[in-house]
Amino acid sequence: MRRRLLLLRHGEVDYFPGGRPMPPEGAGLTPRGRAQAEAVGQLLREVPLDLAVHTGLPRTEETLRIVLGGREVPVEAWPEFQEIRPGRLRDLPDPERAFREAFHPQDLSERFLGGEGYGEFLDRVLPAYGRLLARPWDTLLLVAHGGVIRALLSYALTGQRGFLPLEVHPCGLSVLDLGDRPLLRLHNLTPYELLPQTRLSTMEALWRAYRP
Template identity: 80%
Template sequence: MRRRLLLLRHGEVDYFPHGKPVPPEGVGLTERGRVQAEAVRTLLASVPLDLAVHTGLPRTQETLALVLKGRNTPVEIWPEFQEIRPGALKALPNPERAFREAFYPRDLQERFLGGERYADFLDRLLPAYERLLQKPWETLLLVAHGGVIRALLSYALTGQRGFLPLEVHPCGLSVLDLGEPNLLRVHNLTPYDPLPHRRISTMEELWEAYRTGRAHTTPPGPE
């Protein structure tokens, strides 16, 4: 029987309050992000979990705490699953292009928003994934980040290092059944907004937030 890996992105955050970027290591959930996590808690209420993992950053820790409220599920911190690290955004020669093309590198030696190389990101991420698979569990919940989930699903489904063109919204849930072959049962399910109406990518949305100074939001219904 296949084991089941639940991949959940953290809830909504605001990386650009008042139009200025803040260190992503310390940012927490917005009120909407907390509501999103509570919707996931309701969705998973009857799902047995053997283990839950977060990345040690406040946004994943807070999301997991809300999802697991009332449970006694063992929790582990795996910082190897932290998000790919951006550089100084003001130093980017073409920031709009950098945002729009993020996670679509032509070469894995390129840098994400002028920061960490995609190759180095995968070098710390994929060995941790292999170690996680060696642990004894039947159903595991990993609360991580958009780039992490893109990379893990790409590797699990293709066996290759890279990034499939997958969207991962705040508190977007993916369900991966592990076996021969691995099966993606669900991708990017957002229980607070089952059929997202917006048609821009998350990185395009982040670019607009950075450009205009508006919070990174995912409205639950039509604007």
């Protein structure tokens, strides 16, 4: 019997209030982000959960709290699943290119927006994924970040370290059934907007919010 891993990105966050970047570690949900989490909570309200995990950052912790809606589910914080860390944006020689090429590295030694290296990021996330799989559970909800979900799905589906060209919207839900061969049952379902209207990638939208 396959186990089921529910992967959920946190709800919408404003990383550039007034066009100026804020430290992503402290960013919380917008009102729209909270509404997105409530929609996911309605979808999952009858789904039995053995364990729920967030990354210890406010945006994932708040999303999980709203989704659970007071349900009695064991909750744990796993900082290893925090998002890949950017550098100082003002130091980027070509910031637009850095945003548009993010999560499409030619080599894993490259750095995300001048910050954490992609290989370093995978060295942090994938061992934690292995430890999570070693735990006894049947259905688990992991509320994490877009880059983390890309990394986990890419590894589960290909067995390779890297990033498939997958988009992950705010509160986008993916369902991965785990057995001898993992099955991606569902990817990036957004219950609040079943057919997303945007055609921008996450990083393209972030560039529009940031660009001078």
